[in-house]
Amino acid sequence: MPRGKPLQQNPPANRDNDAPLQSIKDEVTAIKVERIIRESADLFFRNGYTQTKMSDIADSLGATKPFVYNHFDSKSRILIEICERGTRDALEAAETAIEGKTSPSDKFEAFVRAFANAVLDDYKFVLIYFREELNIPPDSAEKITQMRKRINKILLDILSEGLKAGAFKINDPKLSALIITGMASYAFAWYRGDGRFGKDTIIAEIVSSSLKLVL
Incomplete structure (x- = not known):
């Protein structure tokens, strides 16, 4: 039987490489959450909580309502x-x-x-x-x-x-x-x-x- 090249196994996942990627994702998420909180606080401060809508928060961020709801499920x-x-x-x-x-x-x-x-x-x-x-x-x-x-x-x-x-x-x-x-x-x-x-x-x-x- 002719000898061929050994079959290559799928390399194991490199957990060391995954960690920095997850860290970056977490940092980006934290930045987004912080922006939502700060913009919301400005609106609540100026206009009141009851008068402020989720759409107002999204507009102030220059984003969409789904963007806000992705991080906070309610006002x-x-x-x-x-x-x-x-x-x-x-x-x-x-x-x-x-x-x-x-x-x-x-x-x-x-x-x-x-x-x-x-x-x-x-x-x-x-x-x-x-x-x-x-x-x-x-x-x-x-x-x-x-x-x-x-x-x-x-x-x-x-x-x-x-x-x-x-x-x-x-x-x-x-x-x-x-x-x-x-x-x-x-x-x-x-x-x-x-x-x-x-x-x-x-x-x-x-x-x-x-x-x-x-x-």
Whole structure:
């Protein structure tokens, strides 16, 4: 029997080559999702959630409604992401800011600065949450409430620690925590990013005022 060339088997799939391709696809998807969220937030901010239609979002993107629905199955899902993100960003910023800090004063200043910065960066998201709270599904509303409680708990622990150490002069840590987070949170109501005072100036003033409340 004549010897021929051995039959070549199909080469195994190169998983190492597939991984970068999947990574690129994920990055592209993330960019698309981010654009939808940002454009939707602008429209909800200017026109209100109820008045904004999915077709308005698609038109603002220069895309089609199927493009938007491919990433979000409803307008409600977009609202949920916007509202959850505003709180999630603030929580993550607060947790990260106090890492490695030892004294209550350092933790407090880092917390207030990071929290205020997150609120100003996401002021449209925060405003939409407070304005459209009744349109948020109960399970998402509860998730946001729990994140807000965690933020407040971080500050409460810092204030309690400072009071015990004699570093802070406050009567009630719980009340002080509510006042301080409320002061920073409410900046969404008047901050627009292009006013007389820049973000850094506003944050510095919030930090300074907060320190005066506890020292």
